[in-house]
Amino acid sequence: MKKKRITAILLTLALAVGTLAGCGSKSGQTEAPAPAAAEDAGKAETPAQDAQPEVSEPEETTGNGEKTIGLLVPATVGDPFIALSIKGLDRLAAEQGATLRTVETLDSAEYEDQIRAMADMGANPVYLMWGDLSEIALRLAPEYPDTDFVLCDVDMETDEPNVSSVSVDPSEAAFIAGVVAANTTEKKKVGFIAHADRPVSRKFRDGYINGVHYADPSVEVAVAYVGDDQDPVKGREVAKLMIQNEGVDLIFQSASQSGLGVISGCEEMGIKCIGSDDYQGDVSDCVIWSALKPIDEALYMEGDASFKGTFESGDKVYGLSYGLSLYTEIEFNNLPAELQKTVTDVIDGINSGEIDVKEDTAA
Numbered sequence: 001m002k003k004k005r006i007t008a009i010l011l012t013l014a015l016a017v018g019t020l021a022g023c024g025s026k027s028g029q030t031e032a033p034a035p036a037a038a039e040d041a042g043k044a045e046t047p048a049q050d051a052q053p054e055v056s057e058p059e060e061t062t063g064n065g066e067k068t069i070g071l072l073v074p075a076t077v078g079d080p081f082i083a084l085s086i087k088g089l090d091r092l093a094a095e096q097g098a099t100l101r102t103v104e105t106l107d108s109a110e111y112e113d114q115i116r117a118m119a120d121m122g123a124n125p126v127y128l129m130w131g132d133l134s135e136i137a138l139r140l141a142p143e144y145p146d147t148d149f150v151l152c153d154v155d156m157e158t159d160e161p162n163v164s165s166v167s168v169d170p171s172e173a174a175f176i177a178g179v180v181a182a183n184t185t186e187k188k189k190v191g192f193i194a195h196a197d198r199p200v201s202r203k204f205r206d207g208y209i210n211g212v213h214y215a216d217p218s219v220e221v222a223v224a225y226v227g228d229d230q231d232p233v234k235g236r237e238v239a240k241l242m243i244q245n246e247g248v249d250l251i252f253q254s255a256s257q258s259g260l261g262v263i264s265g266c267e268e269m270g271i272k273c274i275g276s277d278d279y280q281g282d283v284s285d286c287v288i289w290s291a292l293k294p295i296d297e298a299l300y301m302e303g304d305a306s307f308k309g310t311f312e313s314g315d316k317v318y319g320l321s322y323g324l325s326l327y328t329e330i331e332f333n334n335l336p337a338e339l340q341k342t343v344t345d346v347i348d349g350i351n352s353g354e355i356d357v358k359e360d361t362a363a
Helices: 004-021 080-094 109-122 129-143 172-184 197-216 234-245 257-270 297-307 327-332 335-350
Strands: 029-031 068-073 098-106 126-129 149-152 163-169 189-194 220-225 250-254 272-277 287-292 315-318
Touching: 004 163, 068 080, 068 109, 080 098, 080 109, 080 126, 080 257, 080 272, 080 297, 098 109, 109 126, 109 129, 126 297, 129 149, 129 163, 149 297, 163 297, 172 197, 172 250, 172 272, 172 287, 172 335, 189 197, 197 220, 197 250, 197 335, 220 234, 220 250, 234 250, 234 257, 257 272, 287 327, 327 335
Parallel strands: 029 098, 068 098, 068 126, 126 149, 149 163, 163 315, 189 220, 189 250, 250 272, 272 287
Antiparallel strands: none
């Protein structure tokens, strides 16, 4: 324990030095691992960068007087989902006049030390991405009662008063994507490609299939997995094989970096594609729709509450009920008028409870 505590102190000093060195920029700063470490539906509006912050509670600051938002991620910031998360925290930092400190916690052995270092330097709130970091933060939270911890993209129950667990259920956005796919396919065969058969991928998959069958029970859905979320080359090959062997004319991908390869394969083979998480119409013209998983908005809302002193603990699943965007306005406007009405009616049905996105009406 003594060794770990010394390591944590060193990490704290390293982060503090990084803060001093980065005073010229208030957001989007990425730290290399510390020396001890070996890692309304519609388009969300981007706020003006010169917006004045509103702080109704005493400001949390680091030792040098700056407000700091902490983000620890177990992967590189080049990951599309992490990049989307950072977009929301950049917005928060700009509005609050704070500095966003992002640390790639690439060595799991240093997770606890990195979390302690971030809290010890005064960062507040502190965001932890995914399960392993979140579990450790949940255990450490009682030691830092004045720090708000936000566990990102996990379903994790907590009764700690300074911890919230935040996720965005992709089922609704995937269901709408399925409706768009069923109304777009000409061959009545569409595909879904994820990186692995995991719980979050199943939510994308099942929501999509249910949306397809809600719109047209006769449309077939082929499913495949890349096996890796960081391999665009393999993603492209899996997409091409599905197109050649299954005869699909549209694929919905939810495969992170590998998904960019799926989009490339669709473009190469001349079929349409649906992106995920963030707007991906700028990746290729073959992308006609993006099923948003607006974690950026959810994390922004959690941090905004923290700064205002209205932070609420507990497990939260964001979606339409929170007013989040599930698609972009530009892609909605590109749909035929009749399909626009269909999408609007579907969203109204989801909001009213008339439509259950987790039910396969063709089953």
